[in-house]
Amino acid sequence: MQYLFDAWTKLTPRLKAANHVLLLSDFDGTLIPIVDNPELAILPPETKNLLRTLAKNRRYTVGIVSGRALADLKSKVDVDSIIYAGNHGLEIEGFGSDFLDPIAEEMRPFFLMLSQALSATLRGIKGVFVENKGLTLSVHYRSVDDTEERRVTDAFSKVTDPLHITGRIRITQGKKVYEIRPPVDWDKGKAIAWLIAKCKESRGKGGALPIYLGDDLTDEDGFKMIEKNNGISIFVGGEGLQSVARYFLRSPEEVTELLKML
Numbered sequence: 001m002q003y004l005f006d007a008w009t010k011l012t013p014r015l016k017a018a019n020h021v022l023l024l025s026d027f028d029g030t031l032i033p034i035v036d037n038p039e040l041a042i043l044p045p046e047t048k049n050l051l052r053t054l055a056k057n058r059r060y061t062v063g064i065v066s067g068r069a070l071a072d073l074k075s076k077v078d079v080d081s082i083i084y085a086g087n088h089g090l091e092i093e094g095f096g097s098d099f100l101d102p103i104a105e106e107m108r109p110f111f112l113m114l115s116q117a118l119s120a121t122l123r124g125i126k127g128v129f130v131e132n133k134g135l136t137l138s139v140h141y142r143s144v145d146d147t148e149e150r151r152v153t154d155a156f157s158k159v160t161d162p163l164h165i166t167g168r169i170r171i172t173q174g175k176k177v178y179e180i181r182p183p184v185d186w187d188k189g190k191a192i193a194w195l196i197a198k199c200k201e202s203r204g205k206g207g208a209l210p211i212y213l214g215d216d217l218t219d220e221d222g223f224k225m226i227e228k229n230n231g232i233s234i235f236v237g238g239e240g241l242q243s244v245a246r247y248f249l250r251s252p253e254e255v256t257e258l259l260k261m262l
C-alpha cells in the first residue's frame with residue numbers, strides 16, 4: 001500500500017481526466033472514529049458540509065456503504081442527494097431505484113427472534129450488546145473486559161453454531177463485533193458493483209472513476225471490486241496493516257483532508 005498523499009501528484013491527472021467520479025465510503029472508522037457505543041457516533045459538521053458540497057458538484061456522485069441499517073445510516077449522515085447502502089448493501093437507496101434483498105427481507109422475523117435469543121444468552125456479560133439491524137445482527141463487545149471476551153465467543157457460538165453449520169446464517173467479523181447475515185451471496189463488493197453499474201446506467205454516457213474508502217475486514221470485498229474496475233481503493237488505518245487496497249490514509253481526520261482536496 002502507498003500513502004495516498006504521497007501518490008497525490010500521480011492521482012490528480014486521473015481525477016481531472018475523469019468525466020465523473022463515483023465517490024463511495026464506509027462510515028464508522030472511516031468518516032468518523034470508532035466509538036464504544038455506535039448509537040453515540042456523530043458525523044462532524046465539517047465532514048457533513050464537505051459531503052454536501054461534493055454531492056452538489058455535478059462531477060461527483062457520493063455514496064455511503066455501511067454495515068449499519070439503512071434508516072440508522074441515513075439519520076447519522078443526514079446529507080441529501082447521496083446514495084445510502086445499509087446492512088453491507090442488502091438495502092440500497094439511490095439512483096431513483098431502491099434495492100432490497102428479498103431473502104434478507106423475508107428473514108426479518110427470524111433475526112428478531114435470534115437477537116432475543118442472543119441477548120438472553122449474553123445477559124450477565126458486562127459491556128456486550130446485541131443490535132438488531134433488521135436484515136442483519138451485530139454483537140458488539142468493544143466495551144467488554146479482555147478477560148471476558150472468551151465468554152462472549154463461547155455464548156455466541158452456542159447460539160449460532162447450529163444455524164451456521166446448517167447454512168441458515170452467515171457470520172462475519174469486524175473490529176470487536178460479530179455480524180450475522182442472511183445466507184445470501186452479497187457483500188460490500190457486490191453492492192459496489194451494483195452501484196457502479198447503476199451510475200453508468202443513470203448517466204448514460206460512459207462510466208465514472210470509482211473510489212472507495214474503508215477501514216475494516218468487510219471493506220476488503222469493496223477494495224477488490226474497485227481494483228477490478230480500475231478505481232482508487234483507500235484503506236483507512238495506516239501502514240503496516242494488511243489490505244488489498246492500493247492506497248492508505250492514517251485516520252478519519254485524513255479522510256476529511258482528502259474530501260477537502262477533492
Ligand SMILES: [Mg+2]
Pocket residue numbers: 026027028029030214215216
Ligand atoms: Mg468501518
